[in-house]
Amino acid sequence: MKTVKLTVMKTLKKSILPVFLVMSLMIAIVGCSSSSNGNANQANSETGNNTATGAGTAEAITLEFQQWWGVELPDGVLQEIVDGFTDQTGIKIKLLSNPYADTKTQIAAGAAVGTMADVVGLDGSWVYDFAKQGSIANMTALMQADGYDDSQLSDQIKVDGNTYMIPVVNFAYPMYVNLDIVHDAGIEIPNSWSKFTEVSKKITTSTGKAAWAIPLSTESPSGIQNNFMSWLWASGGSMLKDGKPALTNNADLTATVEFVKGLFDAGVVAKGAYAMKEADMVEEFTNGRVAFMTDSLAHLTTIRKEAPDLNFDIIPVPVKDGYTGKSGMGVANWGIGIAENTKYKAEAMKFIEYLMSPEVNAKLAVYANAFPGNVNAEPDYLQADPLFLKAYEIYQNGYAINEFTGLPTSEELMRSFDEQLQLYLDGDTSSSADMLAETQKIWEEAFN
Secondary structure (H helix, E strand, C coil): HHHHHHHHHHHHHHHHHHHHHHHHHHHHHHHHHHHHHHHHHHHHHCCCCCCCCCCCCCCEEEEEEEEHHHCCCCHHHHHHHHHHHHHCCCCEEEEEEEHHHHHHHHHHHHHHHHHCEEEEECCCCHHHHHHCCCCECCCCHHHHHCCCCCCHECEEECCCCCEEEEEEEECCEEEEEHHHHHHHHHCCCCCCCCHHHHHHHHHHHHHHCEEEEECCCCCCCCCHHHHHHHHHHHCCCCEEEECCEEECCCCCHHHHHHHHHHCCCHCCECCCCCCCCHHHHHHHHHHCCEEEEEEEEEHHHHHHHHCCCCCCCECCCCCCCCCCCEEEEEEEEEEEEEEEEECCHHHHHHHHHHHHCHHHHEEEEEEEHEEEEEEEEEECCCCCCHHHHHHHHHHHCCEEEEECCCCCHHHHHHHHHHHHHHHHCCEEEEEEHHHHHHHHHHHHHHHC
16 A cells, blocks of 8 residues: 555656645746836836837837027928937937026036936036036046047047047137228227227217127126236137146237226226126127127027118228237137936937037038038038128137136136226226236146
8 A cells, every 4th residue: 555655646746746746836937027127117116218129029118408508590400300310229218408508507506416317418517526526427438338439529628638529610709800990990800909999989089889898797708808808818728738727928918908907997898898798799789889799690590680781791800919820719618418317328329429410510510600510511501690700710720729618617617707807997906916926826726
């Protein structure tokens, strides 16, 4: 009896074991499947961006792109451009478009708490602080990982030798001139500082209008970058040496400070400069009250629209007497960077690579009334304003420059220079050397 029972047990064991193994394997497979779905759902919950596309398909990715460009471009253009990326890759782009000031505030807030959008539009003056905070990603490493050829980029904004921002398009700052005022004064277009001073005096004397406007409001101190340094850069000068402040013992900068003071002392500068912002300056020019201003090409369309009968032209910024080299033209950028907190750095790099491709970059430049950030882009400017084409020719004959880009607390640097310049213009500082020495001391603190 015992022999029979043992035989039966052996038989059952042989038949049950395979069944048990099969069942165990099925349980393991189901368990793994459940685990994968669970992770995907968890990711969706964490990011709020991603949606599972169903069993057996890859997770869909949506990148948030925060910028001010969509507001300044014609309606629908930026959406059309990013849709092209989705068509190529399946990666969706969610545009977060707000005016420049709001975008700056929102990106800064996101940087502080680690919730920055995956891809962000950047102004070069923000880059140093974000890079030091660790809130934007090292793009040098990302470009290398992606195998991206960065030789096609017109510029890269670096901090400590690594790229943190790529300029997508460049907005140049040429000089605008009201031709009617010039003709009324019976003068010729100046090309040097001495001639500019001479014609400015004639304009003010013969027409009673201001010859030149500069916005020096310390609330918005960009006039130092766009309107003051434009004189220095046009004559091949620099405010830096090896990336550090070089304001003292700088003959070019000293001459620029004294040249501008000469214009103020001659009474040819538009009144209210200390409280004036860039928008006020553009309004003065648009209403025919100022003969010359240095301004962004981005305002060309606005001026045409608001003053269709204004007879004006675009010229190179006059240079220091005797200077014969190439002129630097001040530029501002629509830059782009990647958030350090994003889970999708590789996908974000692909998106930037798409925006910087020659065809897409050329299209973006045309719609933005700007110059491309890809040196191989060939924008179709055939429909562009003739003055835009003239500015493009001036731009190509010189070189783009903005020495404030990538500096620490760059707006504060502009503001402190502005404050010291005003003291010198008012006679409260006895010499340009003293003014620049005091500014140098303030600037060096920002670099330490």
